Amino acid sequence: MAGTSPSSNSSRPAVETRQLGRVYKSRKDVVVALQGVDLSVNQGELFGVLGPNGAGKTTLIKILVTLLLPSSGQAWVDGLDVVTDYRALRHRISMVSGGENAGYGLLRVREQLWLFSQLYGMSSSAARSRIDELLERLGLAEVANRKITGLSSGMRQKMSLVRGLMTDPRVIFLDEPTVALDVGAARDVRTEVRRWMREDPTRTVILTTHYMQEADELCDRVAIVNRGEVIAHGTPQALKQQVDEDVIVDLQLEPGRPLLDALRAVEGVGAASAREEDGIDRFSLLLADDAVLPRVLSTVEGSGRRVTGLIRRQPTLEDAFVKLVGRSLHEEDSAENGA
Amino acid sequence: MTQYSPLRIFFKTVVARAYPRVIATWRQVAWIFFDMAFPIVGSLAMVLVYQGLHAPRQYLGFVVMGGAMLAFWQNVLWSMATQFSWDRGNGTLELYTIAPTTFEAVLLGMAVGSMITTTIRAGVILVAGSLLFGISYASGGALAAIGVFLLTLAALYCLGMLLASLFLFYGREAWHLATALQEPVNFLSGLYFPVRALGSYVAGGASLVPMTLGLDAMRQLLLPGTPVFIPVGLETTIVAIQVPLYAVLAGVALRFLETRARSEGKLVTRWE
Amino acid sequence: MGVAIARGWQGYWAAVRLGWAISSNWTRPLLFIVYSVLRPISMALILAVMYAVITHNSAAARPYLAFLIIGTAFWSFIQEGVSEFATGILEDRGRYHVLKYTYLAPLDFPIFLVGRATSKLASASASVVIVLVVGTFALGLPINALAIDYPLLVVACLLAFVAIMAFSVTLSMVLLAGRDSHGYGEIMAQFLYLFSGAIFPISLLPGPLAWLAALSPLGYWLELCRRAILHGRVYEMFPQLSDGEVLGRLVLAVAGTLVLGYFTYLISDRMARRRGYIDMESNW
Numbered sequence: 103m104a105g106t107s108p109s110s111n112s113s114r115p116a117v118e119t120r121q122l123g124r125v126y127k128s129r130k131d132v133v134v135a136l137q138g139v140d141l142s143v144n145q146g147e148l149f150g151v152l153g154p155n156g157a158g159k160t161t162l163i164k165i166l167v168t169l170l171l172p173s174s175g176q177a178w179v180d181g182l183d184v185v186t187d188y189r190a191l192r193h194r195i196s197m198v199s200g201g202e203n204a205g206y207g208l209l210r211v212r213e214q215l216w217l218f219s220q221l222y223g224m225s226s227s228a229a230r231s232r233i234d235e236l237l238e239r240l241g242l243a244e245v246a247n248r249k250i251t252g253l254s255s256g257m258r259q260k261m262s263l264v265r266g267l268m269t270d271p272r273v274i275f276l277d278e279p280t281v282a283l284d285v286g287a288a289r290d291v292r293t294e295v296r297r298w299m300r301e302d303p304t305r306t307v308i309l310t311t312h313y314m315q316e317a318d319e320l321c322d323r324v325a326i327v328n329r330g331e332v333i334a335h336g337t338p339q340a341l342k343q344q345v346d347e348d349v350i351v352d353l354q355l356e357p358g359r360p361l362l363d364a365l366r367a368v369e370g371v372g373a374a375s376a377r378e379e380d381g382i383d384r385f386s387l388l389l390a391d392d393a394v395l396p397r398v399l400s401t402v403e404g405s406g407r408r409v410t411g412l413i414r415r416q417p418t419l420e421d422a423f424v425k426l427v428g429r430s431l432h433e434e435d436s437a438e439n440g441a
Numbered sequence: 442m443t444q445y446s447p448l449r450i451f452f453k454t455v456v457a458r459a460y461p462r463v464i465a466t467w468r469q470v471a472w473i474f475f476d477m478a479f480p481i482v483g484s485l486a487m488v489l490v491y492q493g494l495h496a497p498r499q500y501l502g503f504v505v506m507g508g509a510m511l512a513f514w515q516n517v518l519w520s521m522a523t524q525f526s527w528d529r530g531n532g533t534l535e536l537y538t539i540a541p542t543t544f545e546a547v548l549l550g551m552a553v554g555s556m557i558t559t560t561i562r563a564g565v566i567l568v569a570g571s572l573l574f575g576i577s578y579a580s581g582g583a584l585a586a587i588g589v590f591l592l593t594l595a596a597l598y599c600l601g602m603l604l605a606s607l608f609l610f611y612g613r614e615a616w617h618l619a620t621a622l623q624e625p626v627n628f629l630s631g632l633y634f635p636v637r638a639l640g641s642y643v644a645g646g647a648s649l650v651p652m653t654l655g656l657d658a659m660r661q662l663l664l665p666g667t668p669v670f671i672p673v674g675l676e677t678t679i680v681a682i683q684v685p686l687y688a689v690l691a692g693v694a695l696r697f698l699e700t701r702a703r704s705e706g707k708l709v710t711r712w713e
Numbered sequence: 714m715g716v717a718i719a720r721g722w723q724g725y726w727a728a729v730r731l732g733w734a735i736s737s738n739w740t741r742p743l744l745f746i747v748y749s750v751l752r753p754i755s756m757a758l759i760l761a762v763m764y765a766v767i768t769h770n771s772a773a774a775r776p777y778l779a780f781l782i783i784g785t786a787f788w789s790f791i792q793e794g795v796s797e798f799a800t801g802i803l804e805d806r807g808r809y810h811v812l813k814y815t816y817l818a819p820l821d822f823p824i825f826l827v828g829r830a831t832s833k834l835a836s837a838s839a840s841v842v843i844v845l846v847v848g849t850f851a852l853g854l855p856i857n858a859l860a861i862d863y864p865l866l867v868v869a870c871l872l873a874f875v876a877i878m879a880f881s882v883t884l885s886m887v888l889l890a891g892r893d894s895h896g897y898g899e900i901m902a903q904f905l906y907l908f909s910g911a912i913f914p915i916s917l918l919p920g921p922l923a924w925l926a927a928l929s930p931l932g933y934w935l936e937l938c939r940r941a942i943l944h945g946r947v948y949e950m951f952p953q954l955s956d957g958e959v960l961g962r963l964v965l966a967v968a969g970t971l972v973l974g975y976f977t978y979l980i981s982d983r984m985a986r987r988r989g990y991i992d993m994e995s996n997w
């Protein structure tokens with residue numbers, strides 16, 4: 103039967119895609135935003151989609167929430183085909199995007215949320231108590247009667263999360279829900295997402311992010327997306343194992359001549375990335391084995407720069423990403439921001 | 442998770458979308474004053490044109506009735522049709538789209554929400570205008586006229602939905618399209634003069650806007666001596682046909698646009 | 714002193730060009746047709762039909778048709794200069810969030826506003842010409858481009874533009890106080906419509922309104938436009954006044970508008986700064 107996932111039983115995947123692709127065509131050019139994406143997300147999973155800006159994360163989400171049709175391949179959410187069964191599917195999902203600005207400025211927070219609850223047919227009284235409960239939990243109880251034009255961006259984002267959670271969806275899609283939030287607000291969002299999942303073990307969350315740590319800490323499994331393709335997926339543990347063989351070293355150097363390319367050229371250096379923090383250059387290096395380290399250090403000395411710190415540490419998701427993609431998320435990030 | 446029936450969702454959506462409209466009215470009282478003043482001033486200007494021409498009193502009645510009808514047409518154009526592309530601008534439309542509700546319900550909600558202010562405005566024009574210029578109506582036609590009015594209103598709002606689907610696709614241009622439908626339609630639909638004056642071809646074409654025939658029928662019923670364009674019965678029948686016609690067309694257009702928007706990714710772009 | 718004037722003049726032209734650049738977005742062919750052709754022509758046709766229905770086009774009533782059509786034609790200046798202009802300024806703040814930068818720029822804010830208004834008036838002149846051409850050829854008005862008293866027309870229009878700009882600059886400053894003030898520009902234009910004698914003689918207005926209208930420069934300006942274009946063949950609002958006398962009243966009324974506008978501007982500017990209206994988050 104068209105529109106039904108082949109594995110349609112009680113333990114069917116919450117989300118499944120097969121060779122999913124999406125191309126944006128405009129008069130000027132053709133952008134391949136997504137191609138050949140095969141994913142299977144189980145019920146009750148908190149699944150992360152990790153990738154730099156422009157990787158295709160939002161495109162994937164929009165296809166899964168029925169806002170966008172795929173150009174190729176198929177996708178099912180909660181067993182329903184996103185192309186043919188989209189009407190039925192809309193009862194069961196919701197979406198929250200980071201930095202979203204939807205709604206009516208003159209409404210108060212509580213009124214705004216009630217409005218959206220009605221689009222799902224919720225009874226007003228049930229909606230109100232659910233809204234109050236969620237507002238309380240996210241620390242928004244005091245601003246419940248404030249007009250939304252008077253909210254900070256963090257509060258606004260939390261309000262959007264309440265909107266997504268209140269209708270009790272089977273699968274919720276969070277598109278960079280913590281983007282541009284301060285540390286506290288981001289933590290509140292993550293805590294609430296986890297709590298909400300615990301309430302019902304069949305609830306599923308798909309979350310996109312370009313924060314490594316968020317994906318590492320929060321997600322049961324992660325797919326790494328780059329240029330529209332899933333280049334790896336698995337538990338954060340499993341992904342980190344990809345770099346388990348390597349020796350990971352963090353080097354702190356005093357500022358000086360550029361060094362990244364020279365380090366990458368050293369034999370036995372699998373990947374290298376650099377970032378600057380508080381006037382100190384930090385390099386992360388993936389080395390084939392311990393024997394590479396002396397070569398690295400002599401390269402540093404040769405450049406006349408002084409080492410202020412050297413740590414050998416456990417692999418992070420970031421390292422896995424660097425190894426897979428060949429550069430760090432931030433490099434791409436800053437290149438795009440600078441453009 | 443409970444899945445509610447489409448009918449329940451439809452009515453709840455109408456009420457919910459009407460709500461900010463009603464609230465807007467009470468939270469911006471200053472606006473009400475100007476909102477009322479706008480069409481009243483417009484009608485007053487037209488009445489004075491007729492006075493300058495030493496027109497018979499009956500013509501002042503044409504203007505007053507036209508002005509009242511204009512309130513509803515503007516409501517359709519600005520509160521319903523263009524509002525939709527405004528909702529698109531800030532991402533609200535995406536949330537309406539992925540909810541299990543329908544665009545029709547959202548649009549109807551907008552219309553219902555501003556119906557109260559619009560009705561008050563039209564009423565003020567009608568009452569104040571009639572008293573101020575001493576216009577008397579034939580009371581015998583009142584009941585029939587109210588019937589024609591309600592029918593016209595229904596057709597007008599269905600047309601509004603059709604326009605909304607058009608505007609949905611044009612984003613910012615919608616503003617200009619709505620403007621294009623203002624004065625030209627005021628002219629063609631005979632808002633300020635009996636539409637017969639335009640000749641049968643022009644007036645016939647203008648009859649695509651339900652306001653044209655509805656208004657003419659109401660004038661014939663309430664202001665005896667109105668130059669007859671088409672007999673009242675036929676006018677009413679045509680408007681009655683326009684109601685389901687525009688409703689179905691609107692439904693088809695909204696579905697078509699939704700599919701197209703999904704395939705071209707247009708719904709997901711904000712400002713172009 | 715000289716430097717200041719030069720800088721002001723430069724800024725003024727920059728604002729004119731900016732306004733034009735923003736409007737050029739609107740003056741694409743389709744939009745030009747909507748705003749500069751369809752809209753004013755429809756207004757003119759509504760009046761022409763109203764006229765025809767009542768007078769059956771009798772020869773005796775022709776000067777009154779000329780009165781109506783020339784009035785609506787020149788009305789475009791107010792439609793654009795007041796309504797569209799105010800909308801543009803509010804749009805700068807509400808939608809594009811750029812007004813604060815303009816306000817803080819070294820250029821005097823009023824000069825910027827006047828520059829923007831100038832480009833609006835310039836783009837309105839197209840509709841004025843179009844309606845007059847339609848009036849001449851479709852409605853048979855005896856307008857002859859060679860017989861127009863251009864000096865009188867230009868002087869009257871320049872004076873009126875000063876008043877319109879003073880009004881609309883002040884108005885937009887006042888409107889900045891509202892979060893939801895788009896739409897008000899259009900309404901103000903409608904009010905001016907009543908007082909301007911554009912489509913009926915101001916003497917028809919009820920007592921106090923007629924008195925107010927006599928203080929406004931708009932009626933005198935339109936009267937002079939009509940006389941300059943169709944001397945003797947157009948209905949006159951002030952038959953007892955000579956051209957010179959009407960011009961004199963126009964000068965006085967413009968001066969009055971300027972003084973009033975100046976003080977209102979000062980007050981509303983101070984208020985805008987005190988309450989932060991310039992970069993207020995508005996419900997655009």
Ligand SMILES: Nc1ncnc2c1ncn2[C@@H]1O[C@H](COP(=O)(O)OP(=O)(O)O)[C@@H](O)[C@H]1O
Pocket residue numbers: 126127128133134135153154155156157158159160161162706709710
């Ligand atoms: N509506 C659109 N039209 C054309 N190109 C688009 C559109 N939306 C996204 N893209 C392009 O598709 C690619 C993926 O975008 P997106 O899914 O938004 O990435 P992400 O969310 O990971 O940052 C980008 O190159 C982007 O420029």
Ligand SMILES: [Mg+2]
Pocket residue numbers: 156159160161277278
């Ligand atoms: Mg994105």
